Amino acid sequence: MLRLLYGEHGGALLGYALRLTGGDRAQAEDIVQETLLRAWRHPEALAGRPVRPWLFTVARNLAVDAHRARRARPPETGIDERLVALPGSDDIDRALESWTVAEALAELSPAHRAVLVQTFYRGLSVAEAARVLGVPPGTVKSRTYYALRALRLALEERGVTTP
Incomplete structure (x- = not known):
């Protein structure tokens, strides 16, 4: 089932995830993988409905969640210049x-x-x-x-x- 889903929708889903992530291929691949994993874990969600809209909705929700998580994280501090000088x-x-x-x-x-x-x-x-x-x-x-x-x-x- 998973192979069939990826074969039919993987390319389009990856393209959509790339647009959602601003071209970050690694993050887009993670979103596609998680989307397909959720489809595999919840086959009942796919029964009786078109598959592609469900996959795209899950991918969009994952991208939004990842974006919110990055924004909620406190900003990283700068590099201590004294440490840079140490060999x-x-x-x-x-x-x-x-x-x-x-x-x-x-x-x-x-x-x-x-x-x-x-x-x-x-x-x-x-x-x-x-x-x-x-x-x-x-x-x-x-x-x-x-x-x-x-x-x-x-x-x-x-x-x-x-x-």
Whole structure:
């Protein structure tokens, strides 16, 4: 029954709910879902009458109720400017991770550190890094490989696990 109701009236009901909610699709979908749920729970209300007007009336009543509930709710307070200035846990975590990576990079050989700085931090291609470092591109590739292995080992020694 519910599938048949949705198949026949779902599109029109969603369009009507979208107009009622000012284009808020999530709220409109909630209204359609609740309307169909009420039709399923009360099949006697649909017996002997046209279905679509009943569905549209229920949808309108749900939209009005939702609007009134939002208006009756006290307004939210503003954001405390002092709290905005405090760093969040993400900022602290990012700073600690950066510090750990910097310490691990400092343990690498100068050649390995230089190749990682050129390729990862400056975003140069292998050919560009080879020109900057004055080495062949193949050397940049092999140094990058071994530098990443050494960096992973240094990070694991510090307790940083790889996903």
